[in-house]
Amino acid sequence: MIRISDLVKTFDDTCAADHISLEIPEGILFGLLGTNGAGKTTLLRLTAGILEADSGEILVDGEPAGASEKVFYLPDTPYYFPNATIEQMAGFYGRQYREMDTEGVRYMAESLNLDMRQPIRTFSKGMKRQAFLILALCARTKYLLCDEVFDGLDPIASEVMKNLFRQEMRERKFTAVVASHRLPELEDICDNIAILHKGGVVTAGDMRMKAENIWKFQCVFHDADDRVGLEKELDVVRCHTDVNFVTLIVRGDREEIRTELYKRRPVFVAEVPMSLEEIFIAEMEVKGYDIRKVLH
Numbered sequence: 100m101i102r103i104s105d106l107v108k109t110f111d112d113t114c115a116a117d118h119i120s121l122e123i124p125e126g127i128l129f130g131l132l133g134t135n136g137a138g139k140t141t142l143l144r145l146t147a148g149i150l151e152a153d154s155g156e157i158l159v160d161g162e163p164a165g166a167s168e169k170v171f172y173l174p175d176t177p178y179y180f181p182n183a184t185i186e187q188m189a190g191f192y193g194r195q196y197r198e199m200d201t202e203g204v205r206y207m208a209e210s211l212n213l214d215m216r217q218p219i220r221t222f223s224k225g226m227k228r229q230a231f232l233i234l235a236l237c238a239r240t241k242y243l244l245c246d247e248v249f250d251g252l253d254p255i256a257s258e259v260m261k262n263l264f265r266q267e268m269r270e271r272k273f274t275a276v277v278a279s280h281r282l283p284e285l286e287d288i289c290d291n292i293a294i295l296h297k298g299g300v301v302t303a304g305d306m307r308m309k310a311e312n313i314w315k316f317q318c319v320f321h322d323a324d325d326r327v328g329l330e331k332e333l334d335v336v337r338c339h340t341d342v343n344f345v346t347l348i349v350r351g352d353r354e355e356i357r358t359e360l361y362k363r364r365p366v367f368v369a370e371v372p373m374s375l376e377e378i379f380i381a382e383m384e385v386k387g388y389d390i391r392k393v394l395h
């Protein structure tokens with residue numbers, strides 16, 4: 100487990116990590132979401148031990164960050180020697196990571212049509228990302244930290260990369276932390292997501308649990324009096340009224356919410372599915388954040 104406690108990192112006047120506390124359990128894909136400058140890279144670099152915190156602590160399986168060979172950090176623009184090939188980079192990482200699986204690199208590179216002996220500098224951006232993800236996964240560390248690994252990829256390349264993660268998750272218990280500024284890049288592979296904004300954590304948690312406790316209903320009432328008191332009875336996160344047509348986002352037990360709505364003899368009630376983005380928007384509005392500044 101990665102345990103981050105009250106972490107602070109400032110650069111001159113900028114607080115890039117503002118009292119961050121997070122727990123990243125083992126065996127999950129954890130998403131770090133936030134706009135440019137939110138603090139994602141800083142948090143990854145602190146966790147990899149590349150940066151030193153001003154205060155607070157990061158423990159990886161109980162050891163201070165940076166002391167552990169269990170962590171592989173894949174930056175958004177990975178370093179490689181001027182004419183290096185995938186084969187040579189596998190050799191380079193093999194000297195740092197004891198578990199490096201060079202055969203695995205060869206197998207994955209072949210299946211993605213990447214030439215092991217072609218200089219990486221001649222690859223397209225997407226090919227480079229695939230090459231480094233293969234190398235990172237085959238280092239077989241317990242923890243993998245990736246910065247913007249899906250950035251700028253076409254939908255097929257993005258799906259290929261996601262499948263590499265899924266395959267690795269099936270084969271061995273490892274934990275990946277993936278930073279991105281786009282929710283769609285994370286929502287279909289991450290079990291947990293933390294949203295960062297101005298160096299702080301706005302919200303974090305298990306996606307399925309969040310989705311299980313928040314509901315969206317559309318209702319039509321006979322007249323305005325029928326819906327009086329609804330917001331007192333229910334934990335309403337958001338309510339939009341258009342004459343007698345009401346859209347509600349409500350937290351709580353779904354059946355209890357339905358019962359409360361039907362007590363008011365509505366003309367019509369329908370439950371509408373919520374996207375993950377809507378769930379986040381609702382959560383953050385309650386906390387007083389302007390979603391446009393946090394996610395877009």
Ligand SMILES: Nc1ncnc2c1ncn2[C@@H]1O[C@H](COP(=O)(O)OP(=O)(O)OP(=O)(O)O)[C@@H](O)[C@H]1O
Nearest residue numbers: 110113115133134135136137138139140141142280
């Ligand atoms: N080495 C540094 N020196 C000075 N300021 C820095 C440094 N590294 C990061 N910062 C500042 O810290 C804040 C967080 O930056 P960080 O790179 O962690 O954000 P990010 O969420 O990864 O952004 P992006 O999505 O653009 O990569 C920014 O305001 C940035 O300017």
